[in-house]
Amino acid sequence: MLTLDKIYHASHVLKNVVRETKLVEAPKINPECEVYLKPECLQLTGSFKLRGSGYMISQLSDEEKAHGVIACSAGNHAQGVALAATKYGIKSLICLPDGAPISKVEATKNYGAEVCMVKGVYDDAYAKAIELRDKCGYTFVHPFDDINVIAGQGTIGLEIMEEMSDVDAIVVPIGGGGLISGVAFAAKKLNPKIKVYGVQAAGAPSMYNSIKEGKIIKLDSVNTIADGIKVMEPGENTFKLVSEYVDEIVTVTEDEISSAILALIEQQKMIAEGAGAVSVAAVMFNKLPVKGKKVVCVVSGGNIDVTILSRVIKRGLMNTGRSASLCIELMDKPGQLEMVSKIIADCGGNVISVHHERASEIADINGCYLRLVLETKNFDHIAMIEKALKDNGFKLV
Known part of the structure; x- marks a missing residue:
């Protein structure tokens, strides 16, 4: 049986094994609520596990x-x-x-x-x-569906409550459910009024579907960059605990996860893996009713594969309007590229890639395509650049 005493015992036993990760304020994640991060990405081994x-x-x-x-x-x-x-x-x-x-x-x-x-x-x-x-x-040693494993994960809930007793909501990533089971049990036993929300990747919604159906559902396949929560079937213990102690579960898309990873890097100088960033993504994109609340997002891990980090950052830049790709149909004559470059520069954009195609499927034999990648400020900035190009007679494809 999982008990609060067992979680307190785990906390005592783990004093010399784990690092206590202090809360970090993150005011820019969502200006409509008071956001704090529980940075388990800074844990020994880079994860809460x-x-x-x-x-x-x-x-x-x-x-x-x-x-x-x-x-x-x-x-x-x-x-x-x-x-x-x-x-x-x-x-x-x-x-x-x-x-x-x-x-x-x-x-x-x-x-x-x-x-x-x-x-x-x-x-x-x-x-x-x-x-x-x-x-x-x-x-x-089961990764999530073991009472002692769940009790160990629950020490995160104790640390949050001890450091911030007036927290309104805790947002936790879900894979198999061991982490949220422990955190929710500890938090709810100490303060039944607190809200505990779970987040899964849209490409691996095993617990989300199971709670919705009222029984354990095994997915046929999973596909997400959040490999740490890419679980096809929740555990029996975790399903029961989540059913009883978790208030709501939502899902986030790959684009939202990428944007959250980028936000943590830029705003907090913190590296999170996909699984660790889903809690932040849910708050960033207003998936949960936390407006005006004091919220803690558990950043469960930071072991992102460096070989995909650049791709995730690139995707995050595009999803937040920080990068844009344009294709412009031009007449193939001198001065065209100079005019386009001047318009973009006058708008404050920065051209970082140029590809000029002469042989193409354009109907006009004297035409060509100019493909550009720009560094931009936001989606409004992209719209301003596109309008300026159109106003000067250029055709965007």
């Missing part, structure tokens, strides 16, 4: 500790289990799908775990972990 796995491992018997622990993950859970096991002097074996990013594989090894690469996807790694558990006597 260390809390749950750390407490679960601490509660093992001496015999279980002697046999070691096993887990399967392609990211944050693997690193959390690895570091927690190392801190308690226990052997850990992590089964990873062979497609896992090299950076995450190496990070897991560096935290002290033995790694078993499994051909296939997460489900194949899970099956291998269960096989090795049964064969070798390891204890399996």
Whole structure:
């Protein structure tokens, strides 16, 4: 049974294992409410996962500790289990799908775990972990559907309530539901009036659909840049706890997630992975009834793959009007590019890419296409530049 005493016990046990992450004010995320961030992206291993796995491992018997622990993950859970096991002097074996990013594989090894690469996807790694558990006597550390894991995650709720007792709402990312189950249980037990909201990626709405249908729903497929919450089916324990203690669940799009990642980088100098930014995205884009409220967004992790970070930033720039692509149909004669450049410069835009196409499908044999990428201020600025070009006789395609 999950109890408040168990979460307080977890908090005591984890004092020397995890970092207490202090709230950070974020006034520009949404000017219509008072926003604070709980930066678990600054946690050891870069994610909240260390809390749950750390407490679960601490509660093992001496015999279980002697046999070691096993887990399967392609990211944050693997690193959390690895570091927690190392801190308690226990052997850990992590089964990873062979497609896992090299950076995450190496990070897991560096935290002290033995790694078993499994051909296939997460489900194949899970099956291998269960096989090795049964064969070798390891204890399996579930990523979310375990009461001790949930209690460990609930320490985030205690920290928020201790630091800001008058908070009106807490917004939490949801994958399998372990994080929000613990946070919601702790917060509601301390203050039943507080609102707890969950956020999922629109491409992986397993808990959202399950709560809506009143039963656990398994998705056929998931697709989102928020890989940390790309879960096809919630757990039995987490489904029950979310049903009882969470007020509302909403979803956010890939574009909204990208914009939130960009906002955190620019405004807060904080790196969040997609899963960690969904809570911020929900508040940024007014998906929740928090106007005029004091709100804490849990930024659950910061382990974004650097190889996709540039693409996410580019997408975020386009979604907020900070970057624009224009295609202009021109007559192919001297001076045209100079005129276009002057109009854009006079409007305060900055041309960062130019592509000139002579051979094209334009009806006029003397015509050509000019494709530009601009650095702009916002959508109003883009509209002003487009109007200036049209007013000067240029045709936008």
